[in-house]
Amino acid sequence: MPAEDPRTVRTRSRLRDALLAECAHRPLEKVSVSAVTTRAGVGRATFYLHYDDLRSLATDACAEIVRRAVDALHAWQDGDAPPTVPEGPPAALTAFFTEAAGHRALHRTLIRPGGSGPLGELLHRELRERSRSERERVGAPHADLAASAVAAAFTGVLADWLHGLIDAEPDVMARRMWSLLLAVHRAWPSARSGLGAGAAGIRRSP
Numbered sequence: 001m002p003a004e005d006p007r008t009v010r011t012r013s014r015l016r017d018a019l020l021a022e023c024a025h026r027p028l029e030k031v032s033v034s035a036v037t038t039r040a041g042v043g044r045a046t047f048y049l050h051y052d053d054l055r056s057l058a059t060d061a062c063a064e065i066v067r068r069a070v071d072a073l074h075a076w077q078d079g080d081a082p083p084t085v086p087e088g089p090p091a092a093l094t095a096f097f098t099e100a101a102g103h104r105a106l107h108r109t110l111i112r113p114g115g116s117g118p119l120g121e122l123l124h125r126e127l128r129e130r131s132r133s134e135r136e137r138v139g140a141p142h143a144d145l146a147a148s149a150v151a152a153a154f155t156g157v158l159a160d161w162l163h164g165l166i167d168a169e170p171d172v173m174a175r176r177m178w179s180l181l182l183a184v185h186r187a188w189p190s191a192r193s194g195l196g197a198g199a200a201g202i203r204r205s206p
Helices: 006-023 033-040 044-050 054-077 091-102 104-110 118-138 143-162 170-186
Strands: none
Touching: 006 033, 006 044, 006 054, 006 104, 033 044, 033 054, 054 091, 054 104, 054 118, 091 104, 091 170, 104 118, 104 143, 118 143, 143 170
C-alpha cells in the first residue's frame, strides 16, 4: 500500500486536533464546519476533500484514540517469548482513560451505552482482531472466543463509563479494566506457553 501524501496527513491531523479543541467547549452537534476549519487554518473546500461531514471527522479523530487504546493493551507484549504481565495496568492504558475523560462529550456522541455506535464498532473490530492474533501467536486456545470476549468487555465497559453508568476516576478505571481483561484471558489458558496462572501469552511477575 503506497504511503499517504504527507500533506494529507498534516491536513487531517490539523482538522482532528481542531475538532477535539472545539468539542472541549461544546457538544459535537453545536460545532460548525466553519469553526473547525478556522481553528485548523484550512478552507471549507479542503475540509470536504477529506470528510463528508463533522461526524466522519469525529469518527476519524476518535479512531486515533482507539488505535492508541489497542496498542496500550498490547504494548508490553513485544517479542517472541511470553512476557511478564505487569502488576498493574500499562501506563499507556491509564493515559488512554485520562485522555478519553477529557473528550467525554465527543465520545458519547459516537459510542452509546453498551458499546454500539460508529466508535464502538470500530473499537470492537480492531481490538478483537488484535486479541485474536496475539492468542494465536502464543498458541492459546479458543482464540476467536477469547478475542470476542475481550473486545466486548472493553468496548461495553468503556462506553458505560463514558456515559456515567460507572463511577470511577481514569486511573481506577484502568486498573479495573486491566483486571477484567486478564480474568477473561485466564479462562482459557495455554498449556504450551505456561499460562495456567496468567493471561494469554503472558505470565505473572513474582
